[in-house]
Amino acid sequence: MARTNIDKRSRLLSAAVELTYQNGFEATSLADIAREAKVPLGNVYYYFKTKDEIGEAIVELRLAKLSAQRQRWNEAGSPKDRLCACVQGVFENKDCLAQLGCQVGTFCSELHKAGGPVATRATEIFAQHLAWIESQFRALGKGKDSNGLAVHLLSAMQGVSVLAHTFHDSGLVARETKRLKSWIQSL
Known part of the structure; x- marks a missing residue:
């Protein structure tokens, strides 16, 4: 029985992540999530009492995924390599x-x-990402400039994401990530 509960909760959370990504958090209803997860609507309330609880679960999932990514990036040899791995993910x-x-x-x-x-709570996603990027610049010996450099890099990655979406042009991401990696290597 416990496995079924985990499976249903996991399906609900996966459906919530996908639907909120496609349609937005506000536009996604509990009924939409239940339908996508193939779980009766009444069962949603067993796992998530409110839509905010679903939002909290999405935040926790995003934090866990970012943590896993950071672990992979940390396997790269140098701080520059780790920052480039982060940019490569974009x-x-x-x-x-x-x-x-x-x-x-x-x-x-x-x-x-x-x-x-x-x-x-969602602020923590970017706060952790920014702190990790800053730690890489500190490891490069950038000292008091590390925070500004981290803000610059994260802003560039987010900015190109907005532009790529606005223009439906993945080439913008390809060009900007290439520039960012060259910039990192030049530091």
């Missing part, structure tokens, strides 16, 4: 970015328009 996602925008960026932006505790 490149590898270029087609999705052109079609639907950044999963994290659009989710956080939408949540912050509405405000509330889920939006506040």
Whole structure:
């Protein structure tokens, strides 16, 4: 029985992630999530009492995925290699970015328009990402400039994601990530 519960919760969360990415958090209803997960609507409330609980679960999932990515990036040899691996992740996602925008960026932006505790919690996704990027610049010996460099890099990655989505052009991501990697290597 426990496995069935985990499977249903996992299906509901996967459906919520996919639907909120495609349609937005506000536009996605609990009924939509239940239908996509092939779970009766009444069962949704067993796993998630409110839509905010689903939002919190999406934030936790995003944090876990970012943590796993950071672990992979940390396997690269030098801080420059780790930063380039981070930028490469944006490149590898270029087609999705052109079609639907950044999963994290659009989710956080939408949540912050509405405000509330889920939006506040979602801030942690970018805060952790920014802190990791800053730590790489510190490891490169950039000292007090590390935070500014981290903000610049994260802003460039998010900015090109917005532009790629706006123009439906994955080539923008390809060109900008190439420039960012060259910039990192020149530091």
